[in-house]
Structures are given as structure tokens and as C-alpha cells.
Amino acid sequence: MNQKRVILEGSHFMNGDIACAEGAIAAGCRFFAGYPITPATEIAEHLAQRMLEVGGIYVQMEDEIASMAAVIGASYAGLKAMTATSGPGFSLMQENIGLAVMTEAPCVIVDVMRGGPSTGQPTLPGQQDVMQAKWGSHGDYEIIALAPSSVQEMFNLTIEAFNLSETYRVPAIVLADEVVGHMWEKVAIPPAQKIKIVNRKKANAPSEAYAPFMPDDDLVPPMACFGEGYSFHATGLTHDEHGYPQTSSSEVQQKLVKRLCDKIRKNADKIVRVEEVLLSDADIVVVAYGIVARAALSAVRKARAEGIKAGLLRPITLWPFPENHVAKIAQQTKAIVVPEMNCGQLVREVERAAKETPVTFLSKLGEEPHTPMEIFEAIRRNS
Amino acid sequence: METVMAHPFAKYLREAMMPHIWCSGCGNGIILNCFVQAVDELQMDLNKLVVVSGIGCIGRAAGYVNTNSFHTTHGRPIAFATGIKLANPELEVVIISGDGDLFAIGGNHFIHAARRNIGIKVICANNFNYGMTGGQQGPTTPVEALTTTTPYGNIEHPFNLVHLAAASGATYVARWTTLHVRRLTQSIKKLLQKEGFGFIEVVSPCPEIFGRYNKMRTGLEMMEWFRKVSAIENFSDPAKAEITPERIVVGEFVDIAKISYEKLIHEKIAEINEKKMQW
Numbered sequence: 001m002n003q004k005r006v007i008l009e010g011s012h013f014m015n016g017d018i019a020c021a022e023g024a025i026a027a028g029c030r031f032f033a034g035y036p037i038t039p040a041t042e043i044a045e046h047l048a049q050r051m052l053e054v055g056g057i058y059v060q061m062e063d064e065i066a067s068m069a070a071v072i073g074a075s076y077a078g079l080k081a082m083t084a085t086s087g088p089g090f091s092l093m094q095e096n097i098g099l100a101v102m103t104e105a106p107c108v109i110v111d112v113m114r115g116g117p118s119t120g121q122p123t124l125p126g127q128q129d130v131m132q133a134k135w136g137s138h139g140d141y142e143i144i145a146l147a148p149s150s151v152q153e154m155f156n157l158t159i160e161a162f163n164l165s166e167t168y169r170v171p172a173i174v175l176a177d178e179v180v181g182h183m184w185e186k187v188a189i190p191p192a193q194k195i196k197i198v199n200r201k202k203a204n205a206p207s208e209a210y211a212p213f214m215p216d217d218d219l220v221p222p223m224a225c226f227g228e229g230y231s232f233h234a235t236g237l238t239h240d241e242h243g244y245p246q247t248s249s250s251e252v253q254q255k256l257v258k259r260l261c262d263k264i265r266k267n268a269d270k271i272v273r274v275e276e277v278l279l280s281d282a283d284i285v286v287v288a289y290g291i292v293a294r295a296a297l298s299a300v301r302k303a304r305a306e307g308i309k310a311g312l313l314r315p316i317t318l319w320p321f322p323e324n325h326v327a328k329i330a331q332q333t334k335a336i337v338v339p340e341m342n343c344g345q346l347v348r349e350v351e352r353a354a355k356e357t358p359v360t361f362l363s364k365l366g367e368e369p370h371t372p373m374e375i376f377e378a379i380r381r382n383s
Numbered sequence: 384m385e386t387v388m389a390h391p392f393a394k395y396l397r398e399a400m401m402p403h404i405w406c407s408g409c410g411n412g413i414i415l416n417c418f419v420q421a422v423d424e425l426q427m428d429l430n431k432l433v434v435v436s437g438i439g440c441i442g443r444a445a446g447y448v449n450t451n452s453f454h455t456t457h458g459r460p461i462a463f464a465t466g467i468k469l470a471n472p473e474l475e476v477v478i479i480s481g482d483g484d485l486f487a488i489g490g491n492h493f494i495h496a497a498r499r500n501i502g503i504k505v506i507c508a509n510n511f512n513y514g515m516t517g518g519q520q521g522p523t524t525p526v527e528a529l530t531t532t533t534p535y536g537n538i539e540h541p542f543n544l545v546h547l548a549a550a551s552g553a554t555y556v557a558r559w560t561t562l563h564v565r566r567l568t569q570s571i572k573k574l575l576q577k578e579g580f581g582f583i584e585v586v587s588p589c590p591e592i593f594g595r596y597n598k599m600r601t602g603l604e605m606m607e608w609f610r611k612v613s614a615i616e617n618f619s620d621p622a623k624a625e626i627t628p629e630r631i632v633v634g635e636f637v638d639i640a641k642i643s644y645e646k647l648i649h650e651k652i653a654e655i656n657e658k659k660m661q662w
């Protein structure tokens with residue numbers, strides 16, 4: 001039979017948006033709801049074709065609020081679900097991202113960042129939604145956000161986002177940028193059986209005994225989906241283990257909100273991923289993520305060639321923030337440089353973790369990302 | 384000897400959620416009762432039924448029925464239900480929500496779901512105001528009605544919901560009041576058996592707030608108003624069915640056959656995969 005391979009394999013030349021879409025399919029995502037926006041549109045366009053080929057659903061909703069709502073609905077109906085957007089749409093999604101946090105709906109949100117605020121600069125890259133990814137919805141919560149810096153990572157980290165989201169029943173955000181989304185590079189896709197896929201813990205209690213929000217030891221409750229024989233209620237209101245609203249109990253509120261935070265905080269060591277380059281003897285360390293980390297790596301290599309002991313720490317998970325990694329290098333290094341395509345967002349976290357070690361911030365707005373020379377100059381000035 | 388008999392519908396309700404939050408004389412209980420009666424008469428598989436609501440007094444209905452249920456954000460139950468229905472078309476997805484939730488903050492989702500003809504069923508409790516937040520003006524508040532935010536009388540024109548639904552493409556459209564208990568129940572049964580997007584507006588008393596501001600202090604007085612002015616005119620022109628203090632046209636307005644979005648998309652999937660097999 002000449003059936004077209006449902007999941008790609010081997011080497012392919014593609015752009016970051018398409019790699020992200022293919023990563024979603026490889027991760028087992030079978031539901032996409034979205035609304036077109038530059039520079040994330042190609043994800044939707046690609047999935048409009050590919051989702052149906054793999055028996056999944058693509059639906060273009062009336063806006064991003066609806067897209068996020070539909071994704072949560074599909075997740076509760078048992079599918080791995082995703083949406084993709086950029087800043088303006090990400091803003092519209094925030095209330096329902098909070099609903100996904102509160103009802104512990106596994107789902108993935110891709111934000112291909114452009115210049116903001118507001119409509120800003122649709123075709124230029126930005127890293128201006130970093131804080132919004134963490135704090136965008138109201139109330140206290142923890143979330144997971146990953147920052148790819150290559151087309152290959154658009155593929156890999158989209159899979160990782162699904163795996164983490166399924167593991168912790170939390171929305172996971174792929175926080176990409178316009179350059180990573182639009183640039184073309186080679187992507188190596190291993191055979192499907194070599195790709196690690198994690199699925200949510202299924203409910204296994206008898207239906208009468210099932211409490212939909214009763215956590216296991218890892219603080220994550222097993223999940224029943226609609227139609228699986230469990231009749232349960234889920235609500236965005238503060239609720240007890242049975243899913244019943246408890247709108248005036250301080251005890252229930254504390255227990256629930258703390259657990260929602262703790263299931264990420266207490267598992268942070270397992271979630272956090274960084275790339276460390278030439279750190280062991282570094283006198284000066286660049287902390288950079290996304291596309292900026294590529295230039296930072298060149299800058300670090302150039303500095304080394306000139307005898308400056310530079311290193312790179314690249315947070316792959318922006319949230320939870322790898323504060324232990326930053327705190328550790330801050331103790332052994334003399335200075336830290338943080339280049340970002342914004343007015344200073346992740347640098348605040350770096351400063352907090354670095355304590356006494358001086359941190360220099362390198363801003364970039366409204367143009368291509370930092371060049372290696374610009375970062376190299378900053379390394380030289382501060383070393 | 385005393386025998387304690389369970390209510391015949393007890394199995395449809397979540398006892399742990401009782402007492403409910405609704406005021407005495409409120410129409411929401413009647414709507415829930417008619418819904419449960421319809422589910423019972425159809426002998427629906429509760430495991431395949433999902434009730435979704437938004438935020439508002441009536442929005443609590445989802446939590447009270449003993450099926451799969453989801454209480455979403457304000458205005459978004461239709462978008463949420465769209466995701467459920469597409470992900471698992473075997474589920475029967477019913478939305479029970481309010482006029483504010485479905486037609487102010489969520490109005491866009493309503494018209495687009497109807498346009499797509501996604502197979503979800505919407506029951507709207509139209510109590511002419513925002514009950515939950517204390518009785519503000521909403522998209523169905525009659526002209527000159529008094530609410531907490533229209534203290535000098537409402538100057539906005541209300542939506543004619545059945546006209547809106549029909550124009551947006553719904554395959555089934557009906558309006559009843561909470562007085563028309565038997566007809567409403569039969570109508571809900573029909574709604575639940577339709578393919579595609581269906582809609583029932585239930586004009587419902589909110590004596591506690593809307594009634595109090597508008598000289599109908601009890602549920603009974605509001606029901607008396609419904610009795611006086613409602614006229615059953617099945618399949619009349621929905622465009623002419625505007626609700627006024629003098630007249631509430633009720634009945635079925637639309638009952639047509641149209642293939643649903645979920646059927647179409649699954650047909651496409653099958654078609655694409657057949658083609659692939661032939662390569």
C-alpha cells in the first residue's frame with residue numbers, strides 16, 4: 001500500500017512555523033483551533049492541510065478567545081490540542097489560559113513573538129511577551145514556557161511542550177520569535193518510535209469513586225475525559241477535589257491555588273532545561289534565549305578566540321525560570337550580559353537570581369536581532 | 384411506616400451541589416426541569432451527554448446536572464463546546480446559558496457557531512438582564528425597562544434572538560416562556576435530536592431583580608405577564624417576533640435539515656485518506 005506517511009521522518013528543509021506544526025503532529029496533537037496572525041499564520045496553514053491527513057481536526061475560529069476555548073474543550077474531550085498566535089492574539093487568549101490552568105487542561109499555545117505593544121510591528125521579531133507568558137492571566141499560577149532558537153528546536157520543543165503539558169496538566173507555551181518562525185533550516189526527524197511521547201495519566205478509579213481534582217503524590221490529578229464513563233464537573237470557579245465550586249472557603253482556595261503552583265514549582269528540577277556552553281571557567285557569561293542565543297554563541301566563541309573567558313547560558317525553559325542555574329554561574333563569574341529583543345524582561349529574573357553579580361542589559365527593538373559583534377562588544381566592555 | 388421516596392429525577396441531579404443558588408420564583412429551575420425531563424424521555428446516555436455553561440445565574444445549571452459538565456469563562460461556552468463536539472462527535476453537547484453570556488460578551492461565538500452549523504445545542508435563559516451581577520442592562524433588555532444601569536429607562540434596542548439565530552443559519556429555532564412547560568420540554572427533545580446547530584430561547588422570570596425594578600415583584604406576576612401577552616404562532620416570521628411588553632410570540636420558527644460541520648469535516652478526512660490509499 002502506498003499510503004502517505006502520516007508522520008514525517010528523515011531530513012527536511014522547512015521553516016520554523018512548519019517545523020512547529022510537524023512537531024505537534026509527531027507529538028500526537030490531533031486538534032488545532034486558531035485565527036490567522038503574522039508571523040504564526042503558516043502554522044495554521046500547514047495544519048489545515050496536515051491535520052486532516054492524520055485524521056485530526058483543524059478549525060479556524062472567529063477569534064483567539066474562541067480558539068483557546070475550543071482547545072480546552074477538545075482537550076477535555078480527549079485530544080491533544082494546540083493553538084498558535086502572536087502578541088495580539090496571545091493577549092486575547094489570556095483569560096482562557098487561566099481557565100486551562102484552573103481546570104488543569106493539558107494544551108499547547110504557540111506564540112511567535114513580534115514587535116509590540118498593540119499591533120506593533122507584525123513582521124519584525126520581538127521577545128516582548130516573556131512576562132505576559134508567565135503573568136498574563138489574572139490570579140496566581142505557574143505555567144511552562146519554552147523558547148526555541150532553531151528550526152530543529154521548533155520541532156523538538158513543540159513535542160516537549162506537549163509532553164510537559166500532558167505530564168503536569170498545565171498549558172505549555174512555545175515562545176518563539178518571528179526569526180525562528182520564518183527562517184528555513186534543516187530538520188532531522190527521527191522515526192516515530194524513537195520520539196518520546198508522554199500521554200496524560202488516565203483516571204483509573206471506579207467511576208463512583210473518581211474525584212476529578214484529587215492529585216496523586218506528584219500533585220497532578222489523573223484525568224478522565226468526557227465520554228469515558230466518568231460523570232464529572234469542571235469549573236473555573238475555585239473548586240474542591242470533586243470539582244464542586246467552593247467560592248467562600250479560604251481552605252479550599254489555599255489548597256487549590258497552592259497545589260496549582262506547587263505542581264510546577266516542586267517539579268521545576270525535572271522541567272527546567274538549559275544549554276550551557278563554556279561555563280566552567282567563564283569570567284563573563286551571556287544569558288540569552290531564542291534566536292538571540294545564536295548570535296550570543298558566536299559572540300562567545302569570538303571572545304574565546306580573543307582570549308576572553310566567555311560562556312553562554314541559554315534558558316530553554318523560560319518558565320519555570322532556571323534560577324538555580326543562574327545563581328550558580330553568578331557565584332563563579334564576574335559579570336553577566338543579557339541581550340533581549342525587548343526593554344528588559346527576562347533580565348529581571350536574571351538580576352534576581354544573580355544577586356551581587358553585575359548584570360548588563362542589551363536591548364534591541366524594531367530591527368533584526370542582535371548581531372554577534374554587538375554582543376561581543378558588550379562582552380569585551382564588561383570583561 | 385414512613386417511606387422516603389427519591390424524586391424520579393434525583394439521578395439527574397448532583398445532590399452534593401444542592402442547595403442551588405437560585406432565588407424563589409426564578410425561572411431557571413423550570414428550565415432545568417424541562418431539560419432533565421427531555422433527557423429522561425429520550426433515555427439519553429448520560430455518559431455521552433456534556434452540559435456546558437458560561438457564567439451567570441443560569442450558568443450554574445451545568446454543575447447541577449449529573450452528567451459530564453463544564454462551567455467555562457463568561458461568554459465562551461459555545462466556543463468551548465465547539466472544541467468538544469469536533470474532538471468527539473459522538474458526544475451530545477448542550478449549552479445552557481444566559482442572554483448576557485450568549486449574546487453580549489459571547490455574541491460573536493453564537494453567530495459563527497450557527498453559521499458553521501456545528502452540532503451543538505443552545506438553550507438560552509433570557510431574563511432580560513444580568514441576574515448574577517445584580518441586574519444590569521443587557522442585550523435583550525426591553526426599551527425603557529429599568530435596570531441598575533438604566534435608571535432612566537433603557538435606550539438601547541434589544542436583540543430579537545430568534546431572528547438572529549435564524550439569520551445566522553441555525554437548523555432549529557424556537558422560543559418559549561417558562562409558562563410553556565410541556566411545549567418547552569417537547570421542543571428540547573426535538574432540539575436534542577436535530578443535526579447541526581439548534582437554539583431555544585426561554586423567556587424566564589427574574590423576579591428578584593428584573594421583576595423588582597419593573598413592577599413585577601414575584602415569579603407569579605412575571606408568569607402572569609407571560610400568560611397575558613404570549614401567543615403561539617408556529618413557523619411565523621422570526622423577523623416579526625420582537626418581544627415587547629404587549630406581545631411575546633412563541634413557538635417554533637425554524638426546523639430545517641442541513642449537514643453539520645462535524646459530519647462534513649469527518650467526510651473530508653475519510654475522502655483524503657481514501658485518496659491516499661489509492662496512490
Ligand SMILES: Cc1ncc(C[n+]2csc(CCOP(=O)(O)OP(=O)(O)O)c2C)c(N)n1
Pocket residue numbers: 438439440441442457480481482483484485508510512513514515516521
Ligand atoms: C469577563 C467577565 N466579565 C464580567 C463578568 C461578570 N459577570 C458574571 S455573570 C455576568 C452576566 C450574566 O448575565 P446572563 O448571562 O444574562 O446570566 P444571568 O445571571 O442573567 O442568568 C457578568 C457580567 C465575568 N464573570 N467575566
Ligand code: SF4
Pocket residue numbers: 404405406408409410411440441510514515588589590591592593
Ligand atoms: S437574580 Fe434573577 S436570574 Fe438570578 S437567581 Fe435570582 S431570580 Fe434567578
Ligand SMILES: [Mg+2]
Pocket residue numbers: 439481482483508509510511512513514521
Ligand atoms: Mg440574564
